[in-house]
Amino acid sequence: MKNKWKLLLSVILVVGLLAGCGSGGNTSSGSANSGDSDKADKGGKAETVNLKVFIAQPRLKEQYDKYIADFIAKEKAEKNIDVKVQLEMPNADNAPQILKTRLASNDAPDVFSLHAVNEVPTFYKAGYLEDLSSQPFVSTLLDSVKPSVTYDDKVVAVPLETLSWGYLYNKQVFSDLGLAPPTTLTEMKAVVEKLKENNITPFVLSYQEAWIPQLFLPLAVGAMTETGNADFVDRMYNDNGSFSEMKAMFDIIDLVNANGTDKALEVSGDDGAAAFATGKGAMWIQGPWYAETILKSNPDFEFGVAPLPINDNPDATLINLSTSTSLAVSPTSKHKEVALDLVNYILDENDSSDFFQSLKFNPLATVHTFDSYPWVNDATEYVKAGKSYQDPRIPQAVKDEVGKGLQSYFANQMSQDDVINALDKAWKDFNKVNK
Structure with missing residues (x-):
């Protein structure tokens, strides 16, 4: 009898250890492609996701910091995900080479900026751009803007600056x-x-x-x-x-x-x-x-x-x-669902108008309700x-x-x-x- 109890306890211990290993190895990266949001228990402990974001506009850091903080709060409230954003903002002279090095060495940021006209064709052919065609923001893009972020009949970036x-x-x-x-x-x-x-x-x-x-x-x-x-x-x-x-x-x-x-x-x-x-x-x-x-x-x-x-x-x-600065999602992102949430939030129906106004960018989607600036009217x-x-x-x-x-x-x-x-x-x- 004593040996039977020892055997039973051993089985229970092994099963417990295996269960622990199965759940602990994928806390923030394992289910990214199947959906980070599915992993968060809205009524329980929040999952933590570390998101790398690369935007080559350091002079606008204050505005991006604020908007990303709003996004973090939204993800926590709606999906019970604690998003930690590592925002990298090199200057425009150094950014292209830094980004290309990262992409080529399989160290791609989850979300990164690129120039729509100059860089989308090359990046797309290299396999660096996620197809965003099915994302909600696409239906809000103005007809005059959508072609600039479309390649091979796919929308591959969310535009920020139309010029x-x-x-x-x-x-x-x-x-x-x-x-x-x-x-x-x-x-x-x-x-x-x-x-x-x-x-x-x-x-x-x-x-x-x-x-x-x-x-x-x-x-x-x-x-x-x-x-x-x-x-x-x-x-x-x-x-x-x-x-x-x-x-x-x-x-x-x-x-x-x-x-x-x-x-x-x-x-x-x-x-x-x-x-x-x-x-x-x-x-x-x-x-x-x-x-x-x-x-x-x-x-x-x-x-x-x-x-x-x-x-x-x-x-x-x-x-x-032109359409210049736009945001793309890396196909290799381990936190793709959260990355997609971020690019959709860039054109959020309620919040993006204030964000674009703070950047002094032009309206480019149907969700934008603010008037064009005087200098935009001059060019128009x-x-x-x-x-x-x-x-x-x-x-x-x-x-x-x-x-x-x-x-x-x-x-x-x-x-x-x-x-x-x-x-x-x-x-x-x-x-x-x-x-």
């Missing part, structure tokens, strides 16, 4: 001097001279971060391909073109650089925003995505958005239309008049190269031909890897 941009100008200065945004390069030269006659520096220059001078490239290529040489981008993807065809872009680049604020290579984007907001330059080659930072420096500042003249053809003076007038183009599909690697190349050009370390050769090589190198 209508060219350059920014100080409305008060232009009004005081009776100036209107110029429609040709010759008119821009006249505006520059008028500003200088009145002791006003025409342009704020802020080239410390390479992504800022690269803005000249999409503006120039977009305008030039819209009014001639329409197949330039397609030919570049087929190794059948050269940026020597775009050499005229240096006309506006040189004009801006010769009539701007000092020490451009030492001035960051944030410093440039403060300089522009405090009247140190009348124009800034920058987009309205810096609106929040500008108005933080000077809440009463009035700025407008206008298309940048590239040459003396007024038909080439056009607004760039050009768009309504047919004076716009879709952001050209230039590989991010090429944009990175032109940013560095123009920094060297401004420092007199590279010639125009050097920059052109570097761009041609960067695109050919991209083609080799992505064909």
Whole structure:
């Protein structure tokens, strides 16, 4: 009898240990793909999920921190999941390489930002993007926005920023001097001279971060391909073109650089925003995505958005239309259900309008109830008049190269031909890897 009891106790002990091992090994990762929310007992102990989020907009950290905190509270209240978010926000110069390294080494963030126009095709082909087509947010996207985050007939990201941009100008200065945004390069030269006659520096220059001078490239290529040489981008993807065809872009680049604020290579984007907001330059080659930072420096500042003249053809003076920062979900996420909850919350019916307003982003979904900003309305007038183009599909690697190349050009370390050769090589190198 004693031996029978010993045997029974041994069996019970083994069964107990096996049960413990079976439940303890998958606490926050094992059921991610089958649904993290299924694991949480709403009436019992909350499950903890650690979510890695990667967004390359450090200047907007305060706004993201608040919205993510709201998301965490919502997940706890509705699903009894304790979400711990590790938010990584590198600057725009370093972010692309950091993210590509993570993705290639199987260390992908659960949710990450990417540029819809520049990066979605490459990331999709590499298998880095979860198909989000069946997610609730998709039905709320405006018809004008949805195509920019769609590839291979699948919605693969939730958009954050839709852009209508060219350059920014100080409305008060232009009004005081009776100036209107110029429609040709010759008119821009006249505006520059008028500003200088009145002791006003025409342009704020802020080239410390390479992504800022690269803005000249999409503006120039977009305008030039819209009014001639329409197949330039397609030919570049087929190794059948050269940026020597775009050499005229240096006309506006040189004009801006010769009539701007000092020490451009030492001035960051944030410093440039403060300089522009405090009247140190009348124009800034920058987009309205810096609106929040500008108005933080000077809440009463009035700025407008206008298309940048590239040459003396007024038909080439056009607004760039784009969707840039968007959020994707990694197919390898171990917490996919929570990651999907987060991207859907980005366009939450009740909360996202306040979030987008705090970021100074444009409304882009039917759930957004706020009015467009004055600078958006400025750009929209050009768009309504047919004076716009879709952001050209230039590989991010090429944009990175032109940013560095123009920094060297401004420092007199590279010639125009050097920059052109570097761009041609960067695109050919991209083609080799992505064909």
